[in-house]
Amino acid sequence: MTNRLWIYDTTLRDGAQCEGLSLSLEDKLRIARQLDSLGIPFIEGGWPGANPKDVQFFWRLKEQPLTQAEVVAFCSTRRPGTTATNDEMLQAILSAGTRWVTLFGKSWDLHVIESLKTTLEENLAMIRDTIEYLRSQGRRVIYDAEHWFDGYKHNPDYAIKTLEVAAAAGAEWLVLCDTNGGTLPHEISQVVREVLEALGTNCDKFSQLGIHTHNDSGVAVANALAAVREGVRMVQGTINGYGERCGNADLCSLIPNFQLKLGQNCIEDEQLVRLTQVSRSISEIVNLAPDDHAPFVGLSAFAHKGGIHVSAVEKNPLTYEHLEPEKIGNRRRIVISDQAGLSNVLAKARTFGIELDRKNPACRQILEKLKDLESQGYQFEGAEASFELLMREALEQRPPWFEIKGFQVHCDKVGEDCTALATVKLSVNGTNILEAAEGNGPVSALDAALRKALVNFYPAIAHFYLTDYKVRILDGGAGTSAKTRVLAEFSNGQDRWTTVGVSGNILDASCQAVVEGLEYGLVLDNQEAIALVCKVH
Numbered sequence: 001m002t003n004r005l006w007i008y009d010t011t012l013r014d015g016a017q018c019e020g021l022s023l024s025l026e027d028k029l030r031i032a033r034q035l036d037s038l039g040i041p042f043i044e045g046g047w048p049g050a051n052p053k054d055v056q057f058f059w060r061l062k063e064q065p066l067t068q069a070e071v072v073a074f075c076s077t078r079r080p081g082t083t084a085t086n087d088e089m090l091q092a093i094l095s096a097g098t099r100w101v102t103l104f105g106k107s108w109d110l111h112v113i114e115s116l117k118t119t120l121e122e123n124l125a126m127i128r129d130t131i132e133y134l135r136s137q138g139r140r141v142i143y144d145a146e147h148w149f150d151g152y153k154h155n156p157d158y159a160i161k162t163l164e165v166a167a168a169a170g171a172e173w174l175v176l177c178d179t180n181g182g183t184l185p186h187e188i189s190q191v192v193r194e195v196l197e198a199l200g201t202n203c204d205k206f207s208q209l210g211i212h213t214h215n216d217s218g219v220a221v222a223n224a225l226a227a228v229r230e231g232v233r234m235v236q237g238t239i240n241g242y243g244e245r246c247g248n249a250d251l252c253s254l255i256p257n258f259q260l261k262l263g264q265n266c267i268e269d270e271q272l273v274r275l276t277q278v279s280r281s282i283s284e285i286v287n288l289a290p291d292d293h294a295p296f297v298g299l300s301a302f303a304h305k306g307g308i309h310v311s312a313v314e315k316n317p318l319t320y321e322h323l324e325p326e327k328i329g330n331r332r333r334i335v336i337s338d339q340a341g342l343s344n345v346l347a348k349a350r351t352f353g354i355e356l357d358r359k360n361p362a363c364r365q366i367l368e369k370l371k372d373l374e375s376q377g378y379q380f381e382g383a384e385a386s387f388e389l390l391m392r393e394a395l396e397q398r399p400p401w402f403e404i405k406g407f408q409v410h411c412d413k414v415g416e417d418c419t420a421l422a423t424v425k426l427s428v429n430g431t432n433i434l435e436a437a438e439g440n441g442p443v444s445a446l447d448a449a450l451r452k453a454l455v456n457f458y459p460a461i462a463h464f465y466l467t468d469y470k471v472r473i474l475d476g477g478a479g480t481s482a483k484t485r486v487l488a489e490f491s492n493g494q495d496r497w498t499t500v501g502v503s504g505n506i507l508d509a510s511c512q513a514v515v516e517g518l519e520y521g522l523v524l525d526n527q528e529a530i531a532l533v534c535k536v537h
Contacts, residue, residue, distance in 0.1 A: 005228065005264040008042040008142075008175075008210065008236040009035050009251060011282070012057075013074050015242035016046075021286050028057050030285050035239070036066040038278050039267035040251075042142075042234075044072045044102060049092025058096040072142065073098045077105040077126040080118035084133035094137055101134050104144035104177075105166070107159045108151030120158060124165050131169035142234075143171035144212060149183040152191055160198045167199070167207045173234055174207045178223060181216025181246060185226040188213075192230040210234030213249045215241060220249035225257060228264065239282045240294065252279045252297045256328050269327075276329035296328050304347075305335040311343040342367060349391060362394045369394065376502055377474045377483050383500035385490075385520040386513075392523075401522050402454060403427045404515055409442045409507055420445035428457045443469060443510045450518060460492075460525040461518060467491045468498075471506065488513035495524055 012028050015021070023031070028045070035043050045061070046054035061071055073096040078087040093101055105127045106112045112123040131141050143166040145151075145159075152159040163174050176195065178188070188211075195209065211227035211234070213220040224235050235258075241250030252275060258264040259272060266272075279297040283290040292299040302325040304310045312319040317332065325331050334347040342358060345366050349356045356363055369390060370380065380387040392398040405425040412419055422445035423436040435453035439445030447466055455461050468489035473482045486509040489498045497520050501512025 004233075005258055005266050006042065006210075006234040007040050007251060007255065007266050008044065008072075008234055009040045009238065010044040010074075010212075010236055010248065011035070011238040011242055013044045013046045014236075014244070014248055015238035017244040018242040018247065018288075019244075021242060021288060023286065025053050025056050025060070027285050028053070029060055031239075031282055032057075032061065032066060032069075032071070034278050034281055034285075036069045037271070038274055039271035040069055042072055042100065043069045044074050044236075045096075045098075047074045048096040049075075049089055055092070055096070058098065062097055070100050071098050072100045072102050074102045074104070077103060077123075077130040078133075080116055080122050080126065084129045087130075090130070090133065093134075094139070099138075099140055100142060101139045102142040102144055102175075103130055103134065103171070104146045105130075105162065106147065106151075107145040107162050107177075108147040109155045109158050111147055111151075124161065127162060128165050128169045131166060131171050135170040141169075141171045142173040142175060142210070143167075143207070144175045144177055144236075146177050147179045148176040149178045149187065149191060150180060152195075156194075160195070163195070163199065171207050173210050175210035175212050175234065175236060176227070176232075177212040178214055178220075179212075181214030181220065183213075183223060184217065185219055185222045188223045188226045189230050192227050192232060196231055208233045210236060212236040214243065215246040215248065215250075218246070220247070221253045221257070224249045224254055225262070228258065228262065240279055240288075240291070240297075242286070242288075250294070253295045256296050256323070260323055260327060272327065273329045297330060299333070300335075301325070302330055303333040303335045310334055310347050314343065314347055345370075345391075348387070354391070354395070354397075356395075366391050366394045373502075377485050378500055378502050379485060379487075380500065383487055383498045385497035386499045386516050389499075389516055389520060389523070399522075399526075401428075401458070401519050404511070405432070407446065407449070407507075407511055409445060411442060422446045422449040424449045424453055426450075426453055428454065442507055443514065446507070446511055447514050450514060454518065458522055458525075460522065463492050464490055464518060464521040465492075466514070466517070467496065469510075471509075474502075484509045486510045486513045488517045490517040490521060492521060492524065497521070497524070 012031060016023050032043055045057050048055050048058055073093050075089060075093045078084045084090055106116060106123050109120055112118060112120055116123065134141050145163060148159065166174055209232045211224050211232045213223040228235060235254060237249035237251040237254055239251055241247040255266050255275060259266050276297040280290050295301060302321055304313050304320060309320050342363055345363055346356050346358060389398060403426060405427060407422060407424045410421045420439050420442045421436060425434050433453045435449050437445055437448035437452050439448050451461050466488060470487040472485045474485055483502060483504050484506045486501045487498055489496060499513045499516035499520060501509040503509040
């Protein structure tokens with residue numbers, strides 16, 4: 001690739017420091033392979049020797065290497081008052097067996113004096129000695145200049161000196177780190193220009209520059225973009241912006257900005273198409289809900305709600321979209337809500353493969369039904385499966401899979417244990433069924449009882465499972481009389497869908513959502529048969 005911009009992912013180390021994020025060894029391996037498939041050239045795996053999990057991670061990747069990415073070990077400079085050859089920490093780094101090592105050192109004199117409790121000269125010696133030792137052992141070195149921008153603001157001469165020492169010792173990359181995340185884009189641009197001037201205008205004579213930004217001021221992505229425009233050739237960040245405090249620069253925003261807007265080659269186009277999938281897959285692995293409003297990869301990144309917007313996008317997507325969502329593996333969504341007009345309904349129907357005529361009375365019926373239900377507390381923006389069922393019912397394309405006749409739920413708490421027993425009565429093709437099942441809660445029990453009653457008629461239900469369950473009180477001032485909205489998310493291992501239920505009784509709302517979730521799964525499993533029914537109508 002010409003004009004290559006090197007992407008360095010630190011999700012497995014810096015990203016893992018995000019509050020609420022915890023990775024097992026298997027999690028780290030799965031994420032590494034996702035990043036590898038995306039074409040990320042550098043993947044920072046962690047600090048070998050700091051904990052057993054990171055040691056095992058590097059060992060496992062020796063046994064089953066990645067296809068193209070360089071796995072990088074991370075560590076600090078040697079300790080004050082010793083030598084690199086005698087530092088046990090560096091022996092653990094070498095044992096990891098990576099070709100590349102990222103070494104961080106102090107750029108800010110405040111940290112040298114207050115944190116390390118040593119002299120400025122000894123800090124320079126620590127940088128020099130450690131890099132020279134790693135180089136003598138056949139390792140290639142990326143030098144992360146920690147707290148670079150704060151250090152440069154307070155003592156520019158010393159900060160520059162740390163870079164010069166690192167470059168002279170053999171570091172191939174000098175990465176400027178905005179560790180506290182307090183620098184703004186115009187400052188980034190100015191400092192990078194001054195660094196390039198200080199180190200020499202001929203970049204071939206010294207290490208290439210990189211950038212590592214944190215999001216404490218909300219501008220981590222903007223800072224990285226500013227640095228690249230000034231000549232930086234390596235960008236460090238994390239998937240979904242995970243990281244300590246407010247996070248790191250989000251590679252899911254940086255990569256498409258670099259590649260599609262600045263003409264900087266990061267990964268292949270066929271890999272870029274997988275960006276949204278990788279973002280969401282990693283959010284599942286780390287067990288953090290994806291940000292629906294994240295740029296580029298968020299569920300709402302290309303969602304259109306206002307009627308005027310929808311009408312314009314239907315004519316030409318450029319009217320309200322800054323790029324084609326398919327380029328980064330996302331898709332356009334038409335959002336249905338009480339603000340929807342006929343354009344929204346028609347456009348939404350098309351996303352389900354249903355072409356509607358504006359003159360069809362069913363269109364107006366769907367719109368009126370939608371607004372009536374939303375006035376009762378239903379919400380279809382996040383429950384598209386329920387909206388499709390509503391639409392199919394109006395079009396007489398909703399097969400009568402089964403009918404709920406009633407249900408009961410009994411909860412029994414003994415000591416610390418609480419179990420639930422649900423009994424459901426339903427009808428399938430005129431056959432009445434009474435079934436019961438236990439669960440670790442009332443919704444779990446209801447779900448289990450419904451499946452048990454239906455699986456003999458519809459075996460595909462055995463492969464549907466509840467992945468998320470959200471409850472919202474709609475009118476908190478009403479106390480225990482408040483209405484409850486329940487969103488239930490399901491999956492069959494390939495597709496995901498969400499349904500909604502609303503009631504003054506949380507169990508009734510839950511039952512509505514679960515019933516529609518199972519019903520929609522059957523729609524997905526029987527698309528060909530339903531398509532034939534649709535043609536008849």
